[in-house]
Amino acid sequence: MNATQDSAKTPVQGPAWNLDEEYPALDSPRFREDLDAVKDLLARLEPAGELIGTRAAGASALDPVTDAALLAACGSFALGLEEARTILGSLQVYVNCLSSVDGSDAEAKRLRGLLQGLDARLDTAAAGYALVMAHAPDAFFDAFCGPACADPALHGHRFLLSRERRLRPRLLSLDMERTLSTMAPDGLAAWGNLYTNLTGTLRCTVAQPGGGATAMGLASASSLLKRPDRTLREAAWRGINEAMAAHQESFSSILNAISGWRQAEAGLRSRVEPVGCLDESLHMSRIGRPTLDALMGALRQSRELGRRALRAQARLCGVERLGPWDILAPAPASPGGPAGRAIPWDEGVSIVRRAFAAVDPAMGEFVDRMAAAGRMEGRDMDGKRPGAYCTRFPKSRNPYVYTTYRGSLSELSTLAHELGHAWHGEVLRAVPRMESRYPMTLAETASTFAEAALGDFLASEAAAGGDAGAAGLELAWSDAQDAATFLVNIPARFEFECRLREARPSGPLGPDALCGLMRASWEEWYGDSLSGYDEWYWASKLHFHMTGTSFYNYPYSFGYLFSLGVYARRRELGPRFPEAYVGLLRDTGRMEAEEVAARHLGVDISRPDFWLAGAGMVEEKVSRFERLAAGASGH
Ligand SMILES: [Zn+2]
Structure with missing residues (x-):
């Protein structure tokens, strides 16, 4: 984190991936054959x-014996659908990989649209099958994918279908769906x-420290x-917000329409029992309301830590x-410290490996x-999409990593x-494809865990080398930033979305009202921390x-505190931990997330204690940072 980061290019960069x-x-030919x-x-x-689909309306009366032909048709449909989604998914991942590396790849853009169209056709084709599976009696469902089913390939479908069956009261007729x-x-x-499209094309005017101003896209301004x-950060923040204000009518129309659509759809689905604004998100997160309440309660109790x-x-x-422009800032430069040195790619990979x-x-x-x-992309070049991600090809099941x-040190942490x-x-190669799709709440467990493992490793190396200073401070800075992000920023986003959902039924909210809610x-x-x-x-x-997806926020805080709970087990279990x-x-x-936690961690995540224990670990990190900060700033 020194001045070199501000120059456009540094000699250090990662390799190209090999797809x-x-x-x-x-x-x-291989791409064409799959298409x-x-x-x-x-x-x-x-x-x-x-x-x-013609049987969907009477599905609640289906019988596994008299409707054996339909049962067989459903089985072959399910396997065909799985195969189609697996191949289509691989094509989509490939196209996405190419677009990430070269945002101007026109052919990739064209194919993305084409593949999206095929995806939508698959969804429509499956609508009748989905309703039959949701409404069929238990005996029919068990014969389809339960222990009584002779085809083991269908057993893997049971978990996801069972979850959809619980949503039965919310389903509409086939025509309506x-x-x-x-x-x-x-x-x-x-x-x-x-x-x-709007955020991809609008221009932000950012005042330059030396005088004058530069117009740039939102992504470039955000990276500042x-x-x-x-x-420079403050100027970028002001430039971004001026652009937001200039397009305020468009942005508020978008947000009102999205929220209004969801509200209207929930209304349609409320015929049997009321569908709340959080219900869909809870279903996708695979948690129950008590778990969300326990998490949010613990976060509220711990917000002072973030402050x-x-x-x-x-x-x-x-x-x-x-200021609000500082919440993503890197650690202040520590001249001469190891934090200022660029870590070559091979060395970085070797550190993560160890x-x-x-x-x-x-x-x-x-x-x-x-x-x-060659499954890692790490080049630093123009035209690459910013950010980092890990993706998997559903067909080969090979994971690939994308980063710049x-x-x-923070890029090394991103790599980890x-x-x-x-x-x-x-690890998921070992389970059927249909049982390998995890929810967002559990998605960040392995990644955040890996960051913590890297942090611990670097801290012990630094301590062993007697050089805990600059690297230690930089790591502690990122711990503090995490605490502020997950205990304060993410909950504020959740709070806003709750308030918006509460206010929206009374009519659209103008830009002023939305600014007020935020x-x-x-x-x-x-x-008063900002x-x-x-x-x-x-x-x-x-x-x-x-x-x-809605409420794309609290799962981040869930993942953060949950992975701390997992990390704590590393110390407790010692050599038995890897298994x-x-x-x-x-x-x-x-x-369900509750079941994963109970079985493998022996904890009940629907109770605040679990989350408060995680916050206790954050308290240790924040206290350590406070000591370092007081030392470094001479107080
Ligand atoms: Zn992640």
């Missing part, structure tokens, strides 16, 4: 789904697309918020209070295999984070405008 094992190119295979499967699934899914692409989803120069972290950060920066091997030798070997197979690596996700994917939400959580609040956050934060950890990860796609 040839999946597909050599978009125009390769044809999906189309062939669709041609078979569409009429079959239509036929199954099809109408909704037909209208959604140019309705609900279109608002999300508008947001993406992570720069060491505080004046303490912010105050200590301010002390270290030599300011009275941080940190992983300290947890479980198999994890260390896995990092070597990822490197040898320039050798900073993504390799943690990759290890999760590796200000109140920040005040509730940040208190010099001001980010009232345009409702417009600038993508997560509020995503149409595939327990793999067992936990393996079950993330086939159990």
Whole structure:
């Protein structure tokens, strides 16, 4: 974290990934064959789904013996659908990988649209089958995928289908379900697309420290918020918010329409019992309401911890209070310290490998295999999409890691984070595909765990080398930033979304009202720990405008505290930990989160104690940072 990060390029960067094992190119025979295979499967699934759909209305009276033909048709439909989704998913992952590396790849963009269309056709084809499975009596369902079913390939379908069956009261008729899914692409989803298009093209005017101003895209302006120069960060933040204000009518229309659509759909689905605004999110998160309440209660009780972290950060920066433009700032430069040195890629990978091997030798070997197979993308070049992610090809089940690596400690931590996700994917090879889809609440367990393992490893190395100073402070800074993000910022987002859902039924909210809601939400959580609040956050934060999922916030805080709970077990279990950890990860796609926690950690996450214990571990980190900050700033 020194001045070199501000120059456009550094000599240190990561390698290109090698995707040839999946597909050599978009125009390769292998890509074309898979595309044809999906189309062939669709041609078979569409009429079959239509036929199954004719039985949806009377599905509650189905009998496994007299309706044996339908049972068999459903079985073959389910396997065909799984195959189509597996192949289509691999094509989509490949296209997405190419677009990430080269945002201007026109052919990738064209194919993305085409594949999305195929995806939507699959959903429509499956609508009747989904209703039959949801409404069929237990005897029929058990014969389909229970122990009584002779085809083991169908057993893996049981978990996800059982969950959908619990939503029976919310399901509409086949016609209504099809109408909704037909209208959604140019309705609900279109608002999300508008947001993406608007934020992808609008210009932010950022005042330059030396005078004058530069116009730039939102992504570039946002990346300035992570720069060491505080004046530049503030200028970027002001430039972003001015752009938000200039487009306030568009942004508020988008948010009102998304919220209004969800409210209207929940109304339609409330015929048997009322559907609350959180219900869909809880279902997708695979947790019950008591668990969410326990988590939010513990977060509320611990928000002072996040504020303490912010105050200590301010002390270290030599300011009275941080501004809203400081919450993503890197650790202040420590001249001459090891934190200022760029860590070459190979050395970085070797550090992560050793940190992983300290947890479980198999994890260390896995990092070597990822490197040898070229499954990591780390180049620093123009046209690459910012950010980092881990992705899996459903067909081969190979995980790949995407990042931009320039050798900073925080980028090394990101690499460990993504390799943690990759290890999760590796472990899931052992379970059926249909049991390997985990919810967002459990998604960040392996990644956050990996970051913690790296942090511990580096701290012990630094201590052993007698050089805990700069690296220690930089690590502690990122601990403090995490505390502020997960105990204050994420809850403030949740608070805003709750308030919006509460207010929206009385009519659309104008930009002023939305700014007011955001200000109140920040005040509730940040208190006096900042010099001001980010009232345009409702417009600038993508997560509020995503149409595939609502309340895209609390699962982050869940994952943070949950992974701390897992990490605590590492110390308790010692040599027995690796096996327990793999067992936990393996079950993330086939159990409710409560069950995963009870079975593998022996804890009840619907009680506040579990979450408060996690907050206790954060308290240790924050206190350590406060001591370091007081020392470094001479107080
Ligand atoms: Zn992640």
